[in-house]
Amino acid sequence: MTKMMNNNKSTTHSSLLILFSFLLLSPCVFAQLTPNFYKVSCPNAEKIVKQVVKEEFAKDPTITAGLLRMHFHDCFVRGCDASILINSTSNKPSEKTAGPNLTVRGYELIDEAKRRLEAACPSKVSCADIITLATRDSVILAGGPNYAVPTGRRDGLVSNPDEVDLPGPSQSVTSASETFIAKGMTLNEMVVLLGAHTVGFAHCNFFSNRLSNFQGTGQPDPAMDPVLVTKLKTLCAAGSNPKVFLDQNTSNVFDNEFYRQIRLKRGVLKIDQELASDAASSRLVSTLASNPVQFSRSFGNAMTKMGRIGALVGKAGEIRKNCAAFNPRPKIYISSILGDVEKITE
CATH class of the missing domain: 1.10.520.10 (Peroxidase; domain 1)
Structure with a gap:
């Protein structure tokens, strides 16, 4: 009798392992992102x-x-x-x-x-x-x-x-690109995606070190246009950590002006300015600065690709009722390796 009970427990344990493995693997294997996914379930x-x-x-x-x-x-x-x-x-x-x-x-x-x-x-x-x-x-x-x-x-x-481990505004092109490559993106796609800074802004504390004491020199960053240094010093002194547009020209327009600006040494963030001077990225920056059509096409392609990173599909994850909170969901407790399964609602 004891042997039979142990066999039943072993069978239950093995079945649970198989079930859990199937649930973890099957969504990504059998389902993919698709255009107009909600055509039937939520047409509008x-x-x-x-x-x-x-x-x-x-x-x-x-x-x-x-x-x-x-x-x-x-x-x-x-x-x-x-x-x-x-x-x-x-x-x-x-x-x-x-x-x-x-x-x-x-x-x-x-x-x-x-x-x-x-x-x-x-x-x-x-x-x-x-x-x-x-x-x-x-x-x-x-x-x-x-x-x-x-x-x-x-x-x-x-x-x-x-x-949460994200590339920061003071990183080098090489260092930042390592994060992108680890996510399946390329260096070129990083350069294109940073073009989103054409509508972005940053608070002064993210670049103030470039304005007066860059890397302990007591001087502004020589890679920044002196006229921009003066302008930003004035802006940053005018309030409590104010924000500054990263594209100094067409700040709220999504265009390729950002690349033109950094080629003129008018990049506000260190990483932005280095895109224009680093040998690995400068040629693409030059191309994007002169070709708005290529920038638009490349940015769209990179965003579509980025949107697939680690996406959960099929039966994985959940559809939240409230985006700010996980759905109440059942929890499974296993009292011992071969014990019974108890299911309760959180």
Whole structure:
């Protein structure tokens, strides 16, 4: 009898291992992102997101920069799974609390889009897809390319601030490119994606070291145009850590002006300026500065590719009811290696 019970426990344990392995592997094997994923389940999904973005853009054209940053920060931590949207709880911090994400914005737009989508078709459209679609729609409104956004992403089940490790504004081209390459992107795609800075801005604390005491020299960064140094010193002294546009010319227009600016030594962030001087990236910068069509096409392609990083599909993850919180879900507790399985609801 004891032998039979042990055999039953062993069989149960083996079955659980097989089941868990299948659940982990099968979504990525059998499902892919696809154009117009919500054609049947929520036909107006993309129109609803577009309308919300249109309303916000009319009030604040800088939302394009906010959404681009949110999308990038989301996709480069665990993949494009909306983990960046989760609020912290009293006993569990989320990605929002990590240093690089403290100035991420656009959460209210995503929440409003989700509210309208839940009213139209409950539990059908993922928060991860909302971020991706909203970013594309805001780029278009700012004058940028209309690029492909295949959908079908699902929302992640983990948001851990300790996993947030993103390239910073003071890194070298080589150092930053290592992060992109680790995510399956190329150096050239990094150069193209940083073109999003054409509608971006940065607070003075991110570049103030370039204005007066660069690398302990007591002098401004020689790679920055002296006229720009003077202008930025004045701007930064005028308030409490004010923001400065990274494209000093067409600040709210999504165009290739950013590349022209950095070729004139008018890059505000160190990483931006180094794109124009590093041998690995300078030739592409020159090409993009003179060819707006190539920039638009290359940027769209790079954004489509970035949007696939680590995407959860099929049965993986979940479709959140509230983008800022995980759905209440069952937990499985195994009392011992060969013990019974107890299922309770959180």
